[in-house]
Amino acid sequence: MAIAEVFVRYDLKEELGEKKVAAAKDPLLQKVMDAVVEGDEDNIIALVNEAFKSHDPMVVIREGLVKAMDEVSRLWNEGIYYLPQTLISSDAMLAGLEECERKMGKSMERKGVVVTHTAEGDIHDLGQQIVNALLRANGFEVVDLGKDVPVDDVVEAVKQYKPAMVTGTALMTTTMTAFQKIANRFKRDGIEVPFVCGGGAVALEWVTSFDLGIYGKEAQEAPPMADDAVDGVPWTKIREKYNT
């Protein structure tokens, strides 16, 4: 009798190649890019300041920070980067961005505002935190309402900040019911904002059973969805694009 095979390490069969990253325009920008790609938050500020010697802050942002972050997203999507690498890259990118803004003396214009929250009664906010980090790294202003947020507070915040998109996270079936209530309140008050709901407990069928609701499976989806929202794509179309 053969020795029974008890498990297979498919992960080892799957080893992926080395990461290859697009090159920057010059060595100074290359260093900025490298720092973001490597998530080197400790040195990013110094490197950005180095780059100012031959580049305008807007160029450092565009050709250094943003370009690097695009590479990071690609590496993640290709399965070469792990989540923590992506998050520390975002941290580095945001620190660099802040420095550029300081240099310019004004904030860079954000693509738009997104209000995020975790449902009332729910303290599982890790998904939301990841969504926050990714949205910020992708150029959005995030209004983070935190966790265990009452329905009223979400509606109030949306009236106040007029975001392009709202997100909700819920990990419990007994808390996700708040999303429908929020969507109903939006409808009643004539707010036609895409409302992306995600988190372990939440399923596509349920979110798409009420108006405005769009299901968000992975945190990575939040930035492209927000791009669409900012571009004025209506919630019905965003739902169609991501939920079928």
Added chain:
Amino acid sequence: MAIAEVFVRYDLKEELGEKKVAAAKDPLLQKVMDAVVEGDEDNIIALVNEAFKSHDPMVVIREGLVKAMDEVSRLWNEGIYYLPQTLISSDAMLAGLEECERKMGKSMERKGVVVTHTAEGDIHDLGQQIVNALLRANGFEVVDLGKDVPVDDVVEAVKQYKPAMVTGTALMTTTMTAFQKIANRFKRDGIEVPFVCGGGAVALEWVTSFDLGIYGKEAQEAPPMADDAVDGVPWTKIREKYNT
């Protein structure tokens, strides 16, 4: 270390007492009663004929057959009788009844008509068969449409036989959906008949989600439900009584 207890034979802890059965009015009727209680289909006809010597057939029915069957139902409900004992008692009772009817030269009046069926696409009809037997033994006329019965045929039969109650059995979640269609057709055609649905796949929540639907968990419930239906209790009340 103690020897671990792997299982407990709760059934043996539960041994129930001897069966005690109500006495008949005289020895001849007693023999009829005994034959029904014992499910003695082979001898019931002879014993009923014996009883005719001193009793009117109607008395044999009432004081022998029906009384015995009441005892059988009680024994079953008390957990002393098993299902097969109940069914062979029903068989004996029905054979005796036929003999009485022959003697009287006419059928005994049945309490009312019940139409039974198993859903379209479903050949799991054992539950229905048990329901049929119990209804018959309890004095109802059963119109047995069989299994895998199309919606149209059920509606047609109900128009034809005007039953006091209709039953449906389904063991598959993909066939039980027919019940709702049938109920809708009844409504459309103004038929206000209690429609008792049972079978493994069927759950209370689902059956009570449409009008006319009453959930039947155990086959034993069919006769008392039919009694109510014949008494003109509306389906809403029957549902209230059995489904809460």
Added chain:
Amino acid sequence: MAKFTKMAYKSADEMIFGTTKKPVKYGRDFELGGGMVYPEIVNHPRPGSEETKKSLMREYEKMTQESMERAVTLGFPGLQVELEHVWQMTKNPDWGGDIAGQTVRQQEDMYQKYGIKSAVRATIADNRKPEEENIRDCRNLELALATFESSAKNKADNLSMESVGGKEISDHSIARGDIRGTLFGIGVLGSRDMEFMWKQIVDIANKHGATPGGDTNCAQANVAMFMAGGMLDKSVSHVFAAVTRAIGAARTLTAYEMGAKGPTKDCAYEDPIIKAIAGIPIATEGKTCACAHADLQGNLIMAVTDLWSNEAVEYHDMFFGTTAGCFVEILGYDVALMNSAIALGKEKDLQEMMVYSDMYRDPHTYVVAPAQAYEIGKEIVANNTDYYSRARAGAICAAKLILGDEKMRLSNYEKEDLQRILRELESFPDKEADFIDQCAAIYKKSVPGFNLGNYGL
């Protein structure tokens, strides 16, 4: 027809999970009975999804995908997916065929990507109605055969069925505790119908290079077992179910005499007896089919299994993923434990624990434990002159084994019932023809629609 005349194994002790005398290979690198146990998942579509072919195909696609992915994510070496047809898939042969094709393609993709071993079993629904139609010549038969064809053409690896011959008699008899009708409906009529059906299924499989899998006495012995229910139920007696199981074994054996190669169907609790006789790989189900019924042999029925199944679970959300992934996970780990035992050379120890867990939980469990299964198998082959004799011999053996083991405690009612059953079994005629005559007379009267012609009689 070549009837089995001897046992495949020299003793019960020689039988073990994962290994058979006649291993079977098919699918993507999939081998059963060759030294390893595999899981088999059975997913069922949600109500409503069967309305159109498109929605049903989509439902199966999602279920299969999640099942395969869970297997990969946890590192399971292989998985068989059973497509247990809802009636729409058999009444429309192209539905069944196309779903089989789609499932095979999904598995091929995963095989390319990860090398995970896999196979598809198509279990065609037997929608024939013996008391209403001529089951040897009716539309439901045509459709079933057409669906076997379409499934095989679409590369389903294994063709199986849960056939229903004799059910009109066994249903009536089981509910009444009538052992004569049960022996007749299963042992005689069921076996004859198996012969009729399986000749055709094997031909179709051979024509297309599919493996003819197996059958189950679900329609009969499982009705008895299911009605007997749990410890405190008062429906069919548990000893009646036990004896019925032995009869069912004699009947299910016919598929393998007609050329089916296994693995057998999971819900055939008679399979340990089949393995003892025929030496083919068997599929079984126990604790991990709790989604489909409550089982009194939850561990024991693993003792000689080769393919471990969940019977069937309806697709819906769980806190993590859906049932389609959840049950693959549980099955996969059950199987990993068995394969670990094999790898450590301790498979007989694990088997002993499985048997110890349940053997005396219930008399039906008792008769499918390896030792008793083997004894019953021996009586079946030793009396293999005709279907009736072997089924009756198996039944008598089962009854005697239960009565003879004082550790197998019975309630007073169960004990008396078993003594009655044994008395009756022993009182039946010796000749098959006489028994058939006797039964024909009785059941023509009591079972409306019963037609001997359905069974070539």
Added chain:
Amino acid sequence: MAKFTKMAYKSADEMIFGTTKKPVKYGRDFELGGGMVYPEIVNHPRPGSEETKKSLMREYEKMTQESMERAVTLGFPGLQVELEHVWQMTKNPDWGGDIAGQTVRQQEDMYQKYGIKSAVRATIADNRKPEEENIRDCRNLELALATFESSAKNKADNLSMESVGGKEISDHSIARGDIRGTLFGIGVLGSRDMEFMWKQIVDIANKHGATPGGDTNCAQANVAMFMAGGMLDKSVSHVFAAVTRAIGAARTLTAYEMGAKGPTKDCAYEDPIIKAIAGIPIATEGKTCACAHADLQGNLIMAVTDLWSNEAVEYHDMFFGTTAGCFVEILGYDVALMNSAIALGKEKDLQEMMVYSDMYRDPHTYVVAPAQAYEIGKEIVANNTDYYSRARAGAICAAKLILGDEKMRLSNYEKEDLQRILRELESFPDKEADFIDQCAAIYKKSVPGFNLGNYGL
């Protein structure tokens, strides 16, 4: 506070499922760690049922009833029911209390009728938000304590919690693969919060004669494990999760130093380490919690269990009954297999199979296998001068064990990540005070709302 300074067991080999150094008795004839394993079912209400107290009580009544009935119908000797609070049950102390009372009454009825052994565990939700409020003095704390009271008054047998101290730091750090913050958030802050919480829980339990059960590092080590996910996931690395688990063990131990008696909470995958050190009965979950997450130690985590759980399953219909019965059945048979092994004197054989099944499936699995759990436990008690030192010692030990066993294969990424983690761990200051200063400076900046005062610092 009396810290553990030596191991409860002389060696890993001495540890086995079903038996502990310090068995616990409570409930209706229920004993844990006294030579037998029992199942623990966790049912969760359907969405919507939490709207009113009445509907939620009715939901729990049905779930408990079916769970208990399935246990009886299959002949299981006993069952613990865990009430894992949805937040409504803790935010309204009378809801939690009344549901506990109702569950105990249902079990008492069954005990009268059948003699089935049973107990109720009430797991109060920790709704405190460390980055938003003073977790040592806030409404959510008051409510939690009031709910412990109401549950104990209503005769809940066991009081447990999944406390969240330090989570604001660990969430941030785990997602970033930052081992410093993880060690700080769990090992230092988490442990200090445990001390604070468990003193109060133990007092309440003692006052009412309930048993203080246990805690879990669900809020932290499970976040890492859960995010690490399956074999092909690319989130937190699996080695990071493994090291985090060792840190979690040092933190969870605090509950038992404060007087909790066990059984521990099922989702504490650090429990084998706890058992090695504290000698109390542990609850674990693995393959049969596939309803709640995908598990890479499905069998292995049974190796030294005393109470076997399904984590949590949402209540809904299955083809037979509901999930509340289905999961009791699977758990019950898993347990029957373990108890059979014990009865046969083959428990070490079964344990070996469980371990063999999964030990090299994943590095997180590896560190909770009995041998490694024991080694990590030894390092924890040997360095038990303060919370920081013992947690760090456990973490370093886990990393070295993984790197030192060549059979534990790692992908290139995982290997490099583990080497980095080990380097960093070794580079941290020796003194707790220094480490706290270092971390305070870093995380006050990067984690909004972080407040040392929450931890008495």
